[in-house]
Amino acid sequence: MAKDNKKITEEMIKITGEQNVLFSENELIAYSTDSTNIYNPDEVADVIVFPENKNQVSNIMKYAYENCIPVVPRAAGTSVCGACLPKKGGIVIDFARMNKIIEINKDNLYCIVEPGVIVENLQKEVEKYDLFYPPDPSNLKVSMIGGSIGLSSGGPHTFKYGSTKDYIIDLEVVLSDGRIMNTGSSCAKDVTGYNMTQLFVGSEGTLGIVTKAIIRLIPKPEVKRVMFAYFDSLEDTSITVNDIISNLITPSVIDLLDKNTLNTIENFYPSGILKDKEAALLIEIDGFKSDIDKQYEKIIEICKKNNSSYIQTASTKEEEERIWISRRSSFGATAKLAPNVVTEDVVVPRENIVTLVKGIKEICSRYNLKTCIMGHIGDGNIHPNIALDLRNPVEFDNFQKAKTELFELALSLNGRLSGEHGIGCEKSYFIDKALDSVNLSYMKQIKKLFDPKNILNPDKIF
Numbered sequence: 330m331a332k333d334n335k336k337i338t339e340e341m342i343k344i345t346g347e348q349n350v351l352f353s354e355n356e357l358i359a360y361s362t363d364s365t366n367i368y369n370p371d372e373v374a375d376v377i378v379f380p381e382n383k384n385q386v387s388n389i390m391k392y393a394y395e396n397c398i399p400v401v402p403r404a405a406g407t408s409v410c411g412a413c414l415p416k417k418g419g420i421v422i423d424f425a426r427m428n429k430i431i432e433i434n435k436d437n438l439y440c441i442v443e444p445g446v447i448v449e450n451l452q453k454e455v456e457k458y459d460l461f462y463p464p465d466p467s468n469l470k471v472s473m474i475g476g477s478i479g480l481s482s483g484g485p486h487t488f489k490y491g492s493t494k495d496y497i498i499d500l501e502v503v504l505s506d507g508r509i510m511n512t513g514s515s516c517a518k519d520v521t522g523y524n525m526t527q528l529f530v531g532s533e534g535t536l537g538i539v540t541k542a543i544i545r546l547i548p549k550p551e552v553k554r555v556m557f558a559y560f561d562s563l564e565d566t567s568i569t570v571n572d573i574i575s576n577l578i579t580p581s582v583i584d585l586l587d588k589n590t591l592n593t594i595e596n597f598y599p600s601g602i603l604k605d606k607e608a609a610l611l612i613e614i615d616g617f618k619s620d621i622d623k624q625y626e627k628i629i630e631i632c633k634k635n636n637s638s639y640i641q642t643a644s645t646k647e648e649e650e651r652i653w654i655s656r657r658s659s660f661g662a663t664a665k666l667a668p669n670v671v672t673e674d675v676v677v678p679r680e681n682i683v684t685l686v687k688g689i690k691e692i693c694s695r696y697n698l699k700t701c702i703m704g705h706i707g708d709g710n711i712h713p714n715i716a717l718d719l720r721n722p723v724e725f726d727n728f729q730k731a732k733t734e735l736f737e738l739a740l741s742l743n744g745r746l747s748g749e750h751g752i753g754c755e756k757s758y759f760i761d762k763a764l765d766s767v768n769l770s771y772m773k774q775i776k777k778l779f780d781p782k783n784i785l786n787p788d789k790i791f
């Protein structure tokens with residue numbers, strides 16, 4: 330625990346200037362929570378600092394290392410696993426002021442960015458060059474590249490295009506003692522030694538602090554088409570997904586929304602979603618203009634064969650946008666059902682998806698939890714969004730028990746605790762059951778090697 334926050338604040342002001350430091354009580358409290366809905370008055374940051382360049386980050390780390398002060402890197406703070414919580418107080422580094430897109434290199438298909446770049450801004454900028462950065466953590470209007478790297482964020486495009494880890498080719502990282510390291514290169518291929526870049530992607534700020542990234546880009550698909558296909562049974566959605574894939578089509582998005590999700594979205598953000606169906610698949614296809622009709626007709630044929638009772642296809646940009654706004658509203662709409670909403674992120678091999686979804690429904694109904702289930706069915710990755718009042722001890726206790734059963738269920742189906750949200754401090758209590766013990770012991774040794782004083786985002790993952 331950091332002791333003397335006046336001294337730390339003065340030091341941060343010396344390093345970054347007064348305009349880049351926050352230390353009022355309210356500001357410290359605001360930075361001691363994230364989208365996980367957790368706030369513990371005993372776990373509050375001592376100071377918030379907004380560095381403007383890598384040298385300032387390096388100086389912050391040199392000071393923190395010498396004085397054993399915890400440091401939590403933070404992007405937009407939308408983590409839903411408590412990955413940004415300052416569990417031991419200390420310095421929170423906010424990257425909002427390191428938000429430059431330094432270069433977009435069309436010929437070599439990469440860009441160089443600072444960690445505070447907002448994901449949607451990057452997508453829009455590269456589109457001007459007919460390029461595409463696919464990872465989309467669903468809240469791309471606010472979340473930042475630094476957070477995407479910290480969690481290896483995925484999102485709806487992962488099924489076809491992969492997640493953040495598939496696009497990061499080089500990182501500039503400030504280490505716990507303030508030294509600066511480059512992990513890779515701007516080359517499309519690189520096996521010059523160990524793959525250090527990937528070690529940092531998804532490490533939740535526990536191994537080093539990213540101050541610059543080189544990101545691979547791909548050519549932008551010429552056209553896309555979006556549709557909602559409704560079904561009266563969960564099984565039919567799963568069969569449909571498998572049929573689409575076995576017909577050699579890879580949709581750019583294939584997401585599942587259950588009946589509660591469809592109803593909740595339509596109740597709070599009406600956009601014409603059908604409320605009487607058991608489930609819907611949001612399907613997006615993309616590619617060349619000459620090919621899109623063929624893909625589309627095949628998908629319609631497959632959906633109908635598998636008893637889809639209704640299909641809504643966007644025929645204008647506005648309709649397309651409306652479908653996407655509905656889909657992106659699922660978390661926000663669920664949040665209107667109770668004072669809090671929490672979300673989980675288990676992932677299983679796709680063949681086990683129906684068993685997983687049915688199991689989640691059963692667990693949540695047994696614990697009386699209002700649950701809207703949606704997820705990236707193509708990846709086997711399901712998000713139960715649970716609306717509850719975390720101040721109510723019975724509801725809180727029920728949620729904790731349900732969560733543990735959910736993890737056990739996922740593991741019993743050869744699954745994992747997280748497909749894209751990470752572990753943070755919310756799932757760390759279960760990590761030793763989820764990982765091979767030798768693997769876990771190597772992870773802990775890696776943490777010790779990079780962060781011998783345990784100052785980088787402590788109490789996360791393990």
Ligand SMILES: Cc1cc2nc3c(=O)[nH]c(=O)nc-3n(C[C@H](O)[C@H](O)[C@H](O)COP(=O)(O)OP(=O)(O)OC[C@H]3O[C@@H](n4cnc5c(N)ncnc54)[C@H](O)[C@@H]3O)c2cc1C
Pocket residue numbers: 363364401402403404405406407408409412413424444465466467468471472473474475476477478479480481482483484485532533534535537538539540660661749750786
């Ligand atoms: C409504 C909603 C929908 C979501 N949907 C998805 C989804 O579909 N897919 C998905 O993958 N996630 C999703 N998430 C989870 C989360 O928002 C994303 O993973 C997002 O990418 C996190 O970005 P952020 O900028 O908020 O990062 P933060 O939450 O600020 O940080 C995330 C992690 O990265 C670390 N970090 C931040 N900056 C740095 C840095 N410079 N160097 C090193 N570490 C750093 C932090 O310490 C933390 O561990 C969703 C969350 C919400 C609230």
